[in-house]
Amino acid sequence: MGLGEDTYLLGGRALLPGGEFAAADLRLRNGVIAEIEPGLRPASGSAVVEVTGFVMPGLIDAHTHVSWAGREPMPNTWAGVVGRARGNRLRMLAAGVTTIRDVGSLDGVAFEPSGGPACFCANQIVCAVGGHGTETAEAWAGLPKLAREARGADAFRAAVRYQADRGAHLVKLTLNAAELEVTPEEAAAAVNEAHRLGRRVACHASIPDAIDIAIEAGADTIEHGNGATPAQLRRMAAAGIVLVPTAWIFERFLDEARRADAGAVGERAWPPPVEIWEARVAAHREVVSDAVAAGVVLAAGTDAIEGCDPDSLADEILTLHRLGLEPIDALRAATEGGAAALGDPGRGALREGAAADVVVFEASPRDVVRDRIRPAMVFQGYCGHVKAYFYVQA
Template identity: 30%
Template sequence: MPEPTHILLAAAAWTGEGGAVLDQPELHVEAGRIAWIGRQGTRPRPEGAVVSDLGARFLTPGFIDAHLHLWGLDLSDPSALWNWTPAYRAARAVGDLERMLQAGITAVRCLGGPLGPSLARAVREGVVPGPHIVAAGEFICSRAGTWDHAAFPQAWVETLGMYADGPDECRRRVRERIRQGADFIKVGGSVGEHTDTLRPWGDDPARLRLAYTDAELRAVVEEAHRNGLKVASHAIGEAAVRQALDCGVDSIEHGHGISAELAKRIADSGAVLVPTLALPALRAETAAPHAAAGWRRHRAAQREALQQALRAGVRIAAGTDFVGPPATPLGPSAVEMELLVEAGMTPDQALTACITEGSSLLGLSDRIGRLAVGYEADLVALPGDPRRDIAVVRRPDFVMKSGRVVRELP
């Protein structure tokens, strides 16, 4: 017997349709999808319908974190990457998924890590609750490149299966990711000096080098595109972002430390920029003094790059780059929208970056990211209007994912 229609009433709704706001909305949810949306009282209610009156609350589509890592790690334990079993890490990651749902995060893009494709499958098949997951699988990284754990024996790092040097090995790694269930490819395009404390990001965003030759990066992109997968590049600094565009990368992750001219080129290319303001913001407050100074430099460069991108008309999606406790716990991911507003976006632009551009970047814009008939019933009820106070996005009172209530009213 089918479940009864679930009717939601609220004071207003940001629909995701070009920033349109519907006053006194009424949504009818059936079989996990929005069957009807309109003003309250303008359509008969089906017999036996369940009604949730959300009162003065403001509805939006579910939030999307377009850049995070489902590692199941606690980074305060430096041995965790090597000593924690995959099963234990997966169990911890399932807890992270639940915390994200409670925070209103109903879809995520996992930008590197071995657990992502399996967690995506488990959520998709209903084995565990969680946001929709689009996952890259493990990174693709050159030796001495972006995520090469140079402080550890190379033989240990080899076991992670992320190394790729030369065009042929780059193609091989892409094929391995496809076999492992990846939805897209994540490649490391820039790296700091070997003496840098923040080596993947570099201690200074103006002083990074390329991690790959043009031929290697083109091999990654060509093989991924040949198989219908997009490519995301960790690219900080002028040289890495220019190379990513030259080689046809689809999204620029981080993307600061560049000129206004290059920002215009990103806009013209149609590539999406994911600035990830949240990670440096939190690390600048919690890291040791010598590392915090580097994170502050990145924060300043990110702010400048975001303002350049806005002036140039770059497509921007919101992602945190959160990886887990203690400094960046998965769950309070909506902090990225607040930081985007602090850096120059309007609240409406931040909502668009999080929800509309996020759903497009995940390849799910035909299913999520709008309050519209036929779309999955992923939605959040907030205690106020986020266009007036973006901070309310971190205080959801009610969350629904695919028509299932995952956070009840207090």
């Protein structure tokens, strides 16, 4: 399926921009969707794939850590970290994820040659000295750092320039952990420098004060958004700031706390007690509901870290559905919403000229969400070609 070759997907029901499925055939050429309409007639010699099912844009994980996710303990060698990242990306692709937004990995690892989804990467996290992002420094001693620390506006600008010079597609800025760690002046300096360099900014903001700073600084996306008030969410909607709520990971932490409490002996550092996580999760569920009511664009992201499967986007989609989104809207958070987070209208939708990133499900969207069904086929636009992957469902 190379340059100048047509690939036809015939017979499916395609998710069209706007959220409706309709009978439509697709012609893929040179890595993009060249045509989409019912009744296409393949030219002689074209590749033809008969589709029986639902055709969707490739899924987008808008918040992941490609070198970090995985059930096994984090490797402590560069080769091990790179190998883990490669394996993670292949697992993501098999789950229908054709694009990822890596919002913090060890310096340089996301640039290593690898198959799997297209990667929009932030490279390192930019944070305050000793701030959120530095917690793993001891565990990964001797390896390139996950975070680049800064103090003062000039240092934050320099940290942003470093990521851009390394080839980062965006900047990840963490504003808080338990408490606020970055000043409004530092945040504004980082965001302005990133925008000057043509990079979007993802702000980790999980307390109300941090959310205010992210909005004022002009962040493009807010990651997590815990504690966001209805007024803040209305400001986000008006400014076009995308919310990546990473709802599933907090539900997972609550499950961890319940299991830990069941077998607890004495005090522990992690996870906090069940009652603390129950309150946090209940509050975050309200944030997601209020965000929808305010008209904030949601993007699905896993925040898959050590101990989490890298291909957990289906869990985030299901969680968003359980929090009140219709199945099709939860799926759109993983397609159109992800593209909005990336700032890339050429992804996340089946339209002419968009990337030929396409997934085919044999089940209905409602069943896909409810049962976390994996795709039967994945097509990926890549360097002017179209890659095709076919999976046998268990």
